[in-house]
Amino acid sequence: MIRLLPILALSAGLSAAHAQELDPAAVQVLAGPCASCHGPDGRSPGAIPSIAGLPEADAVARMLAFRDGTDPAATIMSRLMKGYDEAEIRALARWFAEIAQ
């Protein structure tokens, strides 16, 4: 229990800083163009994968790999993710993780 405290405090501190930087209305706007390919709320009706309900950590890892050019399966995401900073990528991952599949 005691060992967890600093981590909790740290993550609470991070999300507080985050919340200050990116409020939900801002994240919603960042997420706007994602729906044009991944479908409304990230639920895809076609060939592009759905991202609604994708586990947050997996999505962060994948989006950072897209951005760094290290995902061998990327066609378009590598080019798009270069337009977002890490805080924005984390906020987007959380946004879609919180939507039911």
Added chain:
Amino acid sequence: MKATRRDVLLAMGAGVGALALPRVGRAQGAAHVVVIGGGFGGATAARYLRRLNPDLRITLVEPNERFATCPFSNLYLGGLREWDSITHGYDDLRAAGVDVIHARAEDVDTTARTVTLSGGSRLDWDRLVLSPGIDFRWGELAGYDEAAVELAPHAWKAGPQTQLLRSQLEAMEDGGSFVMVVPQGAFRCPPGPYERASMVAHYFRTHKPRSKVIILDSQDRFSKQPLFQQGWQALYGDMIEWVSQTDDGLVVEVDAAAREAVTAFGTRHKADVLNVIPPQKAGLIAERAGVTDDTGWVPVVADSFESARVPGVYVLGDATIAAPMPKSGFCANAQGKVAAAAITADLAGREPPPASFANTCYSLIGPGYGISVAGVYRAEDGKVVEVPDSGGVSPLEAGPEFRRAEAEYGAGWYAAICADIWGTA
């Protein structure tokens, strides 16, 4: 860094009095937002306004009961899509709580804040959204007028014109030539003419293999040019001939009855099927609303896509000056969401969230052969700016699996954006 509407309008010289728009509806209660145009920008704004604040009253004005999309209309010309698959109705928007009126907006009064519809009825609005797409600059290309379009279709607004062009291609004899004229000035969908040339070549290769495609261009370079030319070579050999402006591609006169296009140096190109893409400007209703400038297009504040000239009027899509964002359906959709967020915030007395946009234009060169160009954009000092080092085109050196994947993802994009806008895949 982020300019508020007040800052930007003041910087642009709007009077303080003009800023005093009331925050709540005039009719005591829900504010009323009228959206003109049920295409990529307008239908998006209507849907997202409703989602962001279900208490708002949203009315969408669009003359057509079914909207035919320009995106994928080239695939219809190539025989790769059925007509019904590129048309969309408004039932799902109605179910979402948007009032849809099938009429044309004839006039806008931005002082009284009213719109007059065909038929004479009038709507009051608290905020107005215009997404009327393009209209043509008749009279700018000699010989090409509203009667000529029946002989030499433009097919640059999807609908009967697109079907006419396809029937002309079907009626053409093998060994004929399809000539396309690319206009001067800004036009909707920068890669559109070259995707169309590709799709017509696909149709010829499979049905009329001795025929030719000739592009008479007013430009010396075009969107995704190396990728298109690589694909044309791979799939169609020398079937497609592109004539740049410098090589006498600039067309200055059209004889629609004779199906001839005349270039600046006097060369007459005789076509069997002549497709003339006319010079363009913002949809006429934007002029009526007084939001256009002397370019014929609409300056906007990039943070919200509010008109730089008339407060309370938001303009989206092809009608706007939004460079470096291109005139694409993807951009109109992205702008619609930013404007919806800005209007919702404004009516609630909050600062709008920072704007963020993206674009991707997929083009199909042949079945299983797709390419793309992408960009990510933000607003700075009231202007659209591209995020440095973001976006770009598909790699030239990519192999066939990459092109195949992008062809499939292009179809995925179409399904997703249509679901996002009209609720129909």
